[in-house]
Amino acid sequence: MEYSEKVMEHFRNPRNVGEIENxxxxxxVGNPVCGDIMELYIKVKDGVITDAKFKTxxxxxxxxxxxxxxxxxxxxxxxxxxxxxxxxxxxxLGGLPPIKMHCSVLAEGALxxxxxxxxxxxxxxxxxxxxxKLLTAVNSGV
Amino acid sequence: xxxxxxxxAATTPTDERVLEAMLPFFSEMxxxxxxxxxxxQEAKYAIEEARYIAAQFIGAxxxxxxxxxxxxxxxxxxxxxxxxxxxxxxxxxxxxxxEHHAVLEPCHFLEKQGFEVTYIPVDQFGLVDxxxxxxxxxxxxxxxxxxxxxxxxxxxxxxxxxGKISRDKGIYFHTDAVQTCGHVPVDVSELSVDLxxxxxxxxxxPKGVGILYIRKGVRILPFMHGGDQEQGRxxxxxxxxxxxxxGKAVELAREEMAKEMEQLTMLRDKMIKGILTGIEYARLNGxxxxxxxxxxxVSISYVEGESMxxxxxxxxxxxxxxxxCTSSSLEPSHVLAATGLSHELAHGSLxxxxxxxxxxxxxxxxxxxxxxxxxxxxxxxxxxxxxxx
Numbered sequence: 001m002e003y004s005e006k007v008m009e010h011f012r013n014p015r016n017v018g019e020i021e022n023x024x025x026x027x028x029v030g031n032p033v034c035g036d037i038m039e040l041y042i043k044v045k046d047g048v049i050t051d052a053k054f055k056t057x058x059x060x061x062x063x064x065x066x067x068x069x070x071x072x073x074x075x076x077x078x079x080x081x082x083x084x085x086x087x088x089x090x091x092x093l094g095g096l097p098p099i100k101m102h103c104s105v106l107a108e109g110a111l112x113x114x115x116x117x118x119x120x121x122x123x124x125x126x127x128x129x130x131x132x133k134l135l136t137a138v139n140s141g142v
Numbered sequence: 143x144x145x146x147x148x149x150x151a152a153t154t155p156t157d158e159r160v161l162e163a164m165l166p167f168f169s170e171m172x173x174x175x176x177x178x179x180x181x182x183q184e185a186k187y188a189i190e191e192a193r194y195i196a197a198q199f200i201g202a203x204x205x206x207x208x209x210x211x212x213x214x215x216x217x218x219x220x221x222x223x224x225x226x227x228x229x230x231x232x233x234x235x236x237x238x239x240x241e242h243h244a245v246l247e248p249c250h251f252l253e254k255q256g257f258e259v260t261y262i263p264v265d266q267f268g269l270v271d272x273x274x275x276x277x278x279x280x281x282x283x284x285x286x287x288x289x290x291x292x293x294x295x296x297x298x299x300x301x302x303x304x305g306k307i308s309r310d311k312g313i314y315f316h317t318d319a320v321q322t323c324g325h326v327p328v329d330v331s332e333l334s335v336d337l338x339x340x341x342x343x344x345x346x347x348p349k350g351v352g353i354l355y356i357r358k359g360v361r362i363l364p365f366m367h368g369g370d371q372e373q374g375r376x377x378x379x380x381x382x383x384x385x386x387x388x389g390k391a392v393e394l395a396r397e398e399m400a401k402e403m404e405q406l407t408m409l410r411d412k413m414i415k416g417i418l419t420g421i422e423y424a425r426l427n428g429x430x431x432x433x434x435x436x437x438x439x440v441s442i443s444y445v446e447g448e449s450m451x452x453x454x455x456x457x458x459x460x461x462x463x464x465x466x467c468t469s470s471s472l473e474p475s476h477v478l479a480a481t482g483l484s485h486e487l488a489h490g491s492l493x494x495x496x497x498x499x500x501x502x503x504x505x506x507x508x509x510x511x512x513x514x515x516x517x518x519x520x521x522x523x524x525x526x527x528x529x530x531x
Contacts, residue, residue: 011452028524032486033485035489036446056523056524057444063449
């Protein structure tokens, strides 16, 4: 099995390793039994992903796809990030060996979960703010 | 960059003296040993000399040695050859759960052909209990095959005891000695084996050659049909340079094995101690004592084997792992699983197998690099922070 030069480059020097304190979204996928676990953290400002970090337990491909997905989502809007597929991650890495394709699926999964997590928090927040507005309006006798 | 080869269980470098012995048999003494003329006869003499050395080395008779293309062929011939030759006597085979694929796959194949196979479990150290083998024997058992030492975890099996049980019951007994022949003393009579496989490239000989010892009187059905080479037990023109190389490798092993065992045991123990004391959450796989002199197999918690292997490779250090991530099946090592090791720890396993070219500096260097690599990967691991903090 051979990895592309790009995969090895990201494996050697993974980008954005670590956690974000007070993240706006977290995606956690995989389990130790299957051999890969990824955690993806995102920070969002005005609908744009300003920072992304990861922690991964897994093989060379798992680390490289995690690293690449953090690079791909930075400075993207939420809608743009939602369109990033496992194929886009694989292509950006110059391909993956067939038996390692599941790593890119895992990376996409971690991203989708982080985005879902973010949207979940926003909707709670939004509904909270709307309720507050409504309450203020009621109190002021509108 | 300095390169350190710690994967001698996968293959060993061909000893220069072996290569030198082989070279004349490519374009000077190129005759076919089956030819009656002088060209053929000098080649024939060379392979018979190699056969004599090999036979002597394992305590066998010359005519009991069949040259093959390697360990896989020897194992296939032994298992399928006995199964088909004795089909009228029974259809049951006993083997262990930790055999090499070159034994397990022929067994799986035979299961599809109507044979029944019992796979004996092992304990946490990878040892087969001879009592379990005895219990598994039925009136239909025609063959028992248990490896001499395991290629992944290095555990040396109680072959002589199993051999005695087989002999008492009159059942053929095969051992895959690919990891032991040339590395620890082997004697087919002491081990009470009827069939014994060894490979050239695991003992500083060339690739593409091996032997199958078949005790006199043991009948097998050959699966290479053609000329009457090897007394009709294995057709095909002899691989003369390979066979000569095998003979030379065994000759060198005979002279140098004892010293090598001593040196490797010292380095092995230093490495095991260095890893277990220098790295937190590391454990030894395999048996602490009944172990090949060159085998170090450890599991490192919270990190995955392939990423450790690749990082070591970037530092010039070659080893192997039982992690699923390096296998096409995505299943971790069947051997580690059979010892009861969790998936997580099997994923984090590393095997270092030392050889006669391994120096103490090589071990020291590896022991300084490994903790750094593990530290880097643990810093990246979501498992480490949760379990440890």
